[in-house]
Amino acid sequence: MRSKGRSPRAGSWLGFFLGVVGIIVALVLRPTREFEAIKLRRQRAVATETPSHDAAEHAARSNRRSEVGDAQPAPALTFSAVSMVFPDGTHALRETTFSVRPGEFVTVVGPSGCGKSTLLRIASGLNPATGGSVTVDSSRLGYVFQDATLLPWRTVLRNVELMAELEGIPRDERLGRALDAIDLVGLTGAEFKYPKQLSGGMKMRASLARSLVLNPKVFLFDEPFGAVDEITRERLNDEVIKLFQLEGFAGLFITHSISEAVFLSTRVLVMSARPGHIVADISVPFPYPRDPELRFDPAFAELCGQISHELRGVHA
Amino acid sequence: MTLDVGVSEELAHAPTAPTDDADAPRDGKKKFPVSQVIGPLVLLALFIGLWYLMHSWGLRYFFDKDGHRLIPTPTRVWHDTVIRPIARERYIEGIKWTGIVAYGGLLITIVVGISLAIVMSQAKWAESAIYPYLVALQAIPVLAVVPIIYSIFGGGLAPRFFVVIMIAFFPIVTNTLFGLNSADAGQHDLFTLRGASRWTRLVKLQLPAAMPNIFTGFRISAGLSVIGAVVGEQFFRTGSKPGVGIIMDLYRTKGNYPPLWGGIIIASGIGIITFFVFGIISKLVVGHWHEAQRGTS
Numbered sequence: 001m002r003s004k005g006r007s008p009r010a011g012s013w014l015g016f017f018l019g020v021v022g023i024i025v026a027l028v029l030r031p032t033r034e035f036e037a038i039k040l041r042r043q044r045a046v047a048t049e050t051p052s053h054d055a056a057e058h059a060a061r062s063n064r065r066s067e068v069g070d071a072q073p074a075p076a077l078t079f080s081a082v083s084m085v086f087p088d089g090t091h092a093l094r095e096t097t098f099s100v101r102p103g104e105f106v107t108v109v110g111p112s113g114c115g116k117s118t119l120l121r122i123a124s125g126l127n128p129a130t131g132g133s134v135t136v137d138s139s140r141l142g143y144v145f146q147d148a149t150l151l152p153w154r155t156v157l158r159n160v161e162l163m164a165e166l167e168g169i170p171r172d173e174r175l176g177r178a179l180d181a182i183d184l185v186g187l188t189g190a191e192f193k194y195p196k197q198l199s200g201g202m203k204m205r206a207s208l209a210r211s212l213v214l215n216p217k218v219f220l221f222d223e224p225f226g227a228v229d230e231i232t233r234e235r236l237n238d239e240v241i242k243l244f245q246l247e248g249f250a251g252l253f254i255t256h257s258i259s260e261a262v263f264l265s266t267r268v269l270v271m272s273a274r275p276g277h278i279v280a281d282i283s284v285p286f287p288y289p290r291d292p293e294l295r296f297d298p299a300f301a302e303l304c305g306q307i308s309h310e311l312r313g314v315h316a
Numbered sequence: 317m318t319l320d321v322g323v324s325e326e327l328a329h330a331p332t333a334p335t336d337d338a339d340a341p342r343d344g345k346k347k348f349p350v351s352q353v354i355g356p357l358v359l360l361a362l363f364i365g366l367w368y369l370m371h372s373w374g375l376r377y378f379f380d381k382d383g384h385r386l387i388p389t390p391t392r393v394w395h396d397t398v399i400r401p402i403a404r405e406r407y408i409e410g411i412k413w414t415g416i417v418a419y420g421g422l423l424i425t426i427v428v429g430i431s432l433a434i435v436m437s438q439a440k441w442a443e444s445a446i447y448p449y450l451v452a453l454q455a456i457p458v459l460a461v462v463p464i465i466y467s468i469f470g471g472g473l474a475p476r477f478f479v480v481i482m483i484a485f486f487p488i489v490t491n492t493l494f495g496l497n498s499a500d501a502g503q504h505d506l507f508t509l510r511g512a513s514r515w516t517r518l519v520k521l522q523l524p525a526a527m528p529n530i531f532t533g534f535r536i537s538a539g540l541s542v543i544g545a546v547v548g549e550q551f552f553r554t555g556s557k558p559g560v561g562i563i564m565d566l567y568r569t570k571g572n573y574p575p576l577w578g579g580i581i582i583a584s585g586i587g588i589i590t591f592f593v594f595g596i597i598s599k600l601v602v603g604h605w606h607e608a609q610r611g612t613s
Contacts, residue, residue: 027600141509147502151503151521151524151525153527153606162520166510166520167510196607
């Protein structure tokens with residue numbers, strides 16, 4: 001019973017076997033993107049020894065910065081009389097009006113549940129507002145969530161690439177941009193790690209890099225450092241300021257920490273309890289770059305006190 | 317410049333956390349030979365001891381049945397199943413046909429089941445429309461339907477595939493569906509922000525997120541498909557392509573128990589091997605990012 005029709009059957013079994021072997025080989029060779037990244041890093045290392053190559057890129061970067069430095073640029077993000085009523089009847093926002101210009105870093109503080117996060121979700125278009133209008137260029141919008149929301153099956157590099165990938169930026173270009181962003185947030189050397197191997201602070205850095213890849217004009221931060229420890233948080237604040245100066249985006253930062261708000265921003269908006277609206281608009285006079293020691297400055301403390309006062313007025 | 321120092325400091329601290337993580341599985345591997353091999357071996361020895369006890373004394377004492385005939389010694393089973401050429405040849409042929417039915421049926425189930433789960437994940441109404449009937453399919457007593465299937469299809473391979481598919485379908489669909497819906501809202505927001513299409517969302521978010529659950533479904537269904545193939549065969553003994561189940565039925569009608577026991581061991585062996593193979597594939601595909609569960613391999 002074995003001799004009958006043996007050869008064709010053997011052929012199909014061979015095909016099956018080769019298929020299985022092929023799948024296993026593909027699994028073993030999976031990290032091809034990693035090889036590409038290492039190659040690009042090497043090429044760049046060679047290129048920096050002969051500086052002509054990077055000159056164009058540098059020029060482009062400084063161009064962008066000077067563009068930003070213009071006297072009174074048009075707002076990058078504008079809220080006009082925006083209201084939000086959820087289907088269940090919750091009145092989250094009432095007649096909120098403000099704008100963020102390029103080169104401004106605006107922080108929103110307010111009691112919990114006052115609709116701060118809703119504000120960002122409306123700004124990004126994740127939730128449409130029920131009243132008023134929002135103007136923003138959504139193609140170059142960075143958004144950092146409360147959680148890092150990294151995809152656990154992707155390495156740091158592939159996670160950082162994700163936004164650019166979804167935006168349809170070509171493979172080679174987005175690899176370069178992703179490596180730049182990784183260097184910028186200080187994750188160099190962790191490119192090929194998986195999220196489960198990272199500390200909370202490193203995850204947030206990766207999350208920052210993921211948005212930086214798009215060269216955002218508007219950068220939204222939704223209490224991004226609420227879950228990390230105080231020391232890491234201060235370090236990440238320094239990092240955000242560095243990025244803000246370097247990239248010149250318009251920042252909108254949500255937090256419930258007054259000192260974080262004052263340390264980071266050019267303006268602090270104080271929101272009332274639900275339905276939220278802006279009750280105070282306080283500008284922060286300290287120049288950039290901001291020294292971590294600023295946190296112990298009497299003027300800093302005084303400003304924090306003033307905002308705290310406004311907030312308490314809100315509660316009463 | 318001071319900022320840069322801060323960064324490198326954190327990077328210097330950072331590797332401590334990952335190495336802690338990396339140590340844990342390494343520890344597990346060290347323990348591997350002791351707890352994971354000795355334990356099963358001890359249980360196996362106990363089991364064989366119990367077997368001999370039932371053979372020589374237990375069955376006679378408790379049930380007043382002939383233990384020597386109904387529960388032959390393991391050596392006798394080995395001899396009558398593997399050493400005797402007739403039984404061996406039969407079972408080798410049987411393993412081939414049972415394998416074709418079980419794995420062919422499983423393959424069809426995987427393709428159809430995952431497709432159905434994807435359809436159900438795309439619209440809430442599709443899920444609520446289909447789900448009750450999936451539960452109903454699972455609740456049908458397959459063995460009661462088999463004679464009807466036999467009357468319709470006759471004794472070829474088709475009805476055996478049918479039984480396997482019916483029995484293995486539910487775990488694949490439900491596990492895949494659960495996995496497809498497991499991506500969290502924040503990750504979905506990311507894709508919404510960039511206006512990703514349904515297809516992009518499915519391929520880059522939902523399917524990768526579902527992989528661990530899909531493999532759980534594979535493992536459950538793989539075991540079931542072997543059972544389905546063997547049990548289904550018992551109803552198709554007139555068929556020309558004798559699987560393990562048909563051969564077992566043959567020995568049962570003859571009252572020849574040693575090779576019948578051999579057949580049972582062979583059938584469960586196929587199931588065990590399938591379970592472990594899927595465990596290994598699962599580890600290769602998702603092990604590098606997904607926290608491994610206990611007992612996967």
